[in-house]
Amino acid sequence: MFDNSNIIVGLEIGTSKICAVVGESREGGADPAKSGLNIIGLGQARSRGVRKGELVDAQQAEEDVRNAIVEAEQMADVEIRSVYLGVTGGHIRGFNNRGVHPVVSADREITEDDVQDVIKNAKAINLPTENSVVHAIRQHFFVDGQDGVTNPVGMLGSRLEVDMHVVHGNTNRLQNAIRLVKGMQLEVDEIVFNGLASSLALLTNEQKELGALVIDIGGGTTDYVVYTDGVIKHTGVLAVGGDHVSNDLAYGLKVPLSRAEKLKLEHGSALVDDAAKGQTVTITNELGLPLKTVNIEHLRRIMSLRLEEIFQLVTQDLEQLGLLDYLRAGVFLCGGGARVPHIAELAEPILQMPVSLGQTNSVSGLKSALGQPEFVTGIGLAKFGSFKARKREGRPSLAQGIKGALGRFLQRS
Amino acid sequence: MKAKTENHAAVPQPAPRPAVKIFGVGGAGVQLLDMVIGGEFTGASYAVIDTDGPSLAASPAPVKIQLETKLLRGLGTGGDPERGRALAEEQFATLKTACEGATVVFILAGLGGGAGSGISSVLARAGKEAGALVLAFVTLPFACEGNRRQQQAQQGLDELKAVADGVICLPNQKTFKLIDENTSVLDTFRITGGLLLESVRGVWRLLTRRGLIQIHFDDLRALVHDRHSESVFACIETSGAARSREIVEKLLAHPLLDEGRALAEADAVLVSLMGGKDLTMAEVNRVMEQISRQCEQAQIIMGAAVDETLKNRLCITVIAAKNAVARAEVPADTPDQTLSRGASGRMAAHAIPVAPPLNLEQREQIMSRRGARVRKPGSKMLQTQLPLAIISKGRFDKSEPTIHKGEDLDIPTYIRRGVALN
Numbered sequence: 001m002f003d004n005s006n007i008i009v010g011l012e013i014g015t016s017k018i019c020a021v022v023g024e025s026r027e028g029g030a031d032p033a034k035s036g037l038n039i040i041g042l043g044q045a046r047s048r049g050v051r052k053g054e055l056v057d058a059q060q061a062e063e064d065v066r067n068a069i070v071e072a073e074q075m076a077d078v079e080i081r082s083v084y085l086g087v088t089g090g091h092i093r094g095f096n097n098r099g100v101h102p103v104v105s106a107d108r109e110i111t112e113d114d115v116q117d118v119i120k121n122a123k124a125i126n127l128p129t130e131n132s133v134v135h136a137i138r139q140h141f142f143v144d145g146q147d148g149v150t151n152p153v154g155m156l157g158s159r160l161e162v163d164m165h166v167v168h169g170n171t172n173r174l175q176n177a178i179r180l181v182k183g184m185q186l187e188v189d190e191i192v193f194n195g196l197a198s199s200l201a202l203l204t205n206e207q208k209e210l211g212a213l214v215i216d217i218g219g220g221t222t223d224y225v226v227y228t229d230g231v232i233k234h235t236g237v238l239a240v241g242g243d244h245v246s247n248d249l250a251y252g253l254k255v256p257l258s259r260a261e262k263l264k265l266e267h268g269s270a271l272v273d274d275a276a277k278g279q280t281v282t283i284t285n286e287l288g289l290p291l292k293t294v295n296i297e298h299l300r301r302i303m304s305l306r307l308e309e310i311f312q313l314v315t316q317d318l319e320q321l322g323l324l325d326y327l328r329a330g331v332f333l334c335g336g337g338a339r340v341p342h343i344a345e346l347a348e349p350i351l352q353m354p355v356s357l358g359q360t361n362s363v364s365g366l367k368s369a370l371g372q373p374e375f376v377t378g379i380g381l382a383k384f385g386s387f388k389a390r391k392r393e394g395r396p397s398l399a400q401g402i403k404g405a406l407g408r409f410l411q412r413s
Numbered sequence: 414m415k416a417k418t419e420n421h422a423a424v425p426q427p428a429p430r431p432a433v434k435i436f437g438v439g440g441a442g443v444q445l446l447d448m449v450i451g452g453e454f455t456g457a458s459y460a461v462i463d464t465d466g467p468s469l470a471a472s473p474a475p476v477k478i479q480l481e482t483k484l485l486r487g488l489g490t491g492g493d494p495e496r497g498r499a500l501a502e503e504q505f506a507t508l509k510t511a512c513e514g515a516t517v518v519f520i521l522a523g524l525g526g527g528a529g530s531g532i533s534s535v536l537a538r539a540g541k542e543a544g545a546l547v548l549a550f551v552t553l554p555f556a557c558e559g560n561r562r563q564q565q566a567q568q569g570l571d572e573l574k575a576v577a578d579g580v581i582c583l584p585n586q587k588t589f590k591l592i593d594e595n596t597s598v599l600d601t602f603r604i605t606g607g608l609l610l611e612s613v614r615g616v617w618r619l620l621t622r623r624g625l626i627q628i629h630f631d632d633l634r635a636l637v638h639d640r641h642s643e644s645v646f647a648c649i650e651t652s653g654a655a656r657s658r659e660i661v662e663k664l665l666a667h668p669l670l671d672e673g674r675a676l677a678e679a680d681a682v683l684v685s686l687m688g689g690k691d692l693t694m695a696e697v698n699r700v701m702e703q704i705s706r707q708c709e710q711a712q713i714i715m716g717a718a719v720d721e722t723l724k725n726r727l728c729i730t731v732i733a734a735k736n737a738v739a740r741a742e743v744p745a746d747t748p749d750q751t752l753s754r755g756a757s758g759r760m761a762a763h764a765i766p767v768a769p770p771l772n773l774e775q776r777e778q779i780m781s782r783r784g785a786r787v788r789k790p791g792s793k794m795l796q797t798q799l800p801l802a803i804i805s806k807g808r809f810d811k812s813e814p815t816i817h818k819g820e821d822l823d824i825p826t827y828i829r830r831g832v833a834l835n
Binding site for chain 1: 828830
């Protein structure tokens with residue numbers, strides 16, 4: 001209980017809810033299938049200080065984050081000291097950059113140093129001064145123009161190039177969330193783009209290899225990530241989400257926002273089916289007296305148009321980049337928006353490929369958390385953390401190194 | 414390589430210089446022409462056209478055409494472009510003779526007033542009929558000059574686009590980003606005039622300077638002829654070792670090019686590079702490579718020339734033409750355009766047909782109108798169509814709007830798409 005070394009916490013400060021996911025990374029030993037992430041705790045709280053994925057009321061948000069953390073601590077029976085913090089917002093952008101490095105050694109063999117240099121070159125990008133990098137993710141190497149090299153060390157070549165996907169955002173806005181968490185005596189291990197976290201939780205290696213699109217329809221933003229050939233090719237944020245649906249309903253049906261939210265959950269659908277034509281529902285006040293009659297068809301029409309637009313905008317973006325043809329594994333939806341009935345059927349004709357609700361994979365633990373689309377990001381954050389932790393362990397200390405070598409020697413004999 | 418062979422070909426048989434006539438139309442045009450006459454445009458001939466006697470008298474231009482009729486009593490057009498047009502129609506023959514003999518006609522005008530907006534399109538037609546290539550360089554009024562002038566300018570611009578081969582347009586409002594706060598009004602107009610002049614100079618250089626890589630008049634003609642396009646331009650100068658890189662960066666951040674977006678949308682781009690004697694082919698290549706990467710769909714014409722006075726500096730003039738048809742397909746217009754369209758309500762069509770010539774009766778009718786009282790009755794009703802923000806954005810009212818390609822996504826989709834809920 002007191003050994004916190006393999007406890008990993010993902011914290012998502014979302015627009016509609018704040019969720020903290022506590023995971024325990026398991027050592028599977030030699031069997032990689034057994035090592036993975038076990039979700040042991042989950043805390044959530046309604047979010048009140050966030051709009052479109054970004055803080056607008058830090059005090060309010062701090063209270064909510066505290067509630068979520070406390071709940072997660074109680075459920076998992078651990079003390080949370082550090083978190084992997086999810087970030088999003090309309091200011092976040094992703095783009096691809098290529099770094100070039102000439103191999104100068106006499107024998108033209110590419111060394112580890114060359115690889116480090118070329119990565120450094122690719123990271124040297126011209127960002128606006130107010131922006132900073134969230135992620136710089138390596139895609140593929142090119143050796144003398146030869147495509148698709150994943151590890152060039154030891155190969156011969158005169159020119160080494162690497163493609164990087166860089167996700168960047170406005171420094172101040174990113175710092176806001178970090179400061180909030182640090183102000184609560186919590187460490188921030190790393191900040192992670194929410195869309196990236198979701199895709200980590202949902203996609204298997206095979207799907208990444210085939211090419212897949214993950215669309216996370218959250219409360220305030222829609223984050224999307226494209227994988228092809230096993231690497232991230234594109235990321236994007238659209239500052240439109242479930243909040244917009246509720247707001248449209250409140251405006252169109254002339255009801256208060258809270259009521260619109262409720263109507264959305266109870267009667268919402270992404271498709272306007274014939275059965276809904278002419279149907280109405282009566283809103284009552286707390287005494288049971290009728291207040292207003294709402295036309296279900298209108299409700300669904302408004303919802304359907306908004307959701308359709310979200311998919312259209314994502315499709316347009318990918319179309320411009322020519323990525324649509326590479327998504328052979330299809331599209332995976334998550335986030336609270338994925339709960340809307342028939343949403344996959346709405347998206348399919350727009351994206352013209354199979355669309356399904358994402359399922360978290362290679363994660364075990366709380367069944368109540370794993371099946372829910374809105375916890376995908378939180379789980380993904382924890383998973384991101386477990387990857388990072390494993391990578392850190394991958395570089396063992398000298399003593400461990402000797403121990404491991406001895407162990408292997410003994411096993412063999 | 415290519416440059417060399419072209420140079421060799423050019424030495425024994427220099428291409429005949431195109432005969433250029435530069436017209437200043439209206440008050441602003443006359444002043445612009447003043448600046449032009451002081452400039453480097455040797456070999457061009459000048460003329461000014463206005464309805465206002467005193468402004469013409471002050472101009473140093475050799476040819477002055479005053480459009481006058483008894484009905485106006487020497488009071489000018491009074492800011493009514495229809496009067497300007499009617500006057501010009503009346504004197505169409507004079508204008509046409511003035512354009513005779515020119516292969517290229519430049520029209521300089523400030524749109525928004527009576528003379529500039531009204532006469533320019535007629536002059537452009539006269540120029541075309543005289544067999545010249547007509548390029549218009551116009552300014553659009555500042556937003557503070559009022560809705561009516563904006564609207565007249567927009568109408569004038571549309572008419573001009575329908576007639577002239579190419580229109581290079583400088584919305585004065587955009588120059589706000591270029592000038593600092595303390596600039597006086599006088600200087601501001603001088604700067605905007607200077608900017609427009611810069612584009613005239615750019616085209617002029619292309620046409621007349623012997624270059625490393627020469628642009629022939631025919632190329633220009635082929636590029637702009639009958640395109641009826643609206644163009645934006647930018648002129649940038651840099652110096653120092655990293656000048657070629659710097660110049661591209663500045664170009665992509667230029668406010669008149671909408672931070673480089675205009676290049677991406679352009680379907681024809683004209684680039685004129687000028688440098689001192691130290692201009693290297695590698696620099697030219699680097700700049701062009703970057704530009705052509707920016708505008709993939711565009712047909713690019715480039716010219717490079719050496720000017721010995723430009724020691725160690727590099728100077729670029731870029732003119733990007735958007736095709737009128739392509740523009741109409743773009744759903745989201747720049748905000749100022751939507752404003753002016755929203756204000757006039759019915760001006761939705763981009764391709765305005767050439768205005769038909771007026772007959773005598775109509776002309777007199779327009780001319781005899783007096784003052785503001787007889788303005789079109791419709792103009793009073795415009796207020797109802799102002800793009801007022803009547804749609805409340807609910808909970809997103811106070812937050813940063815989500816603008817995607819000019820569309821405010823916080824407004825309910827069904828309202829933006831005009832879906833009716835019965």
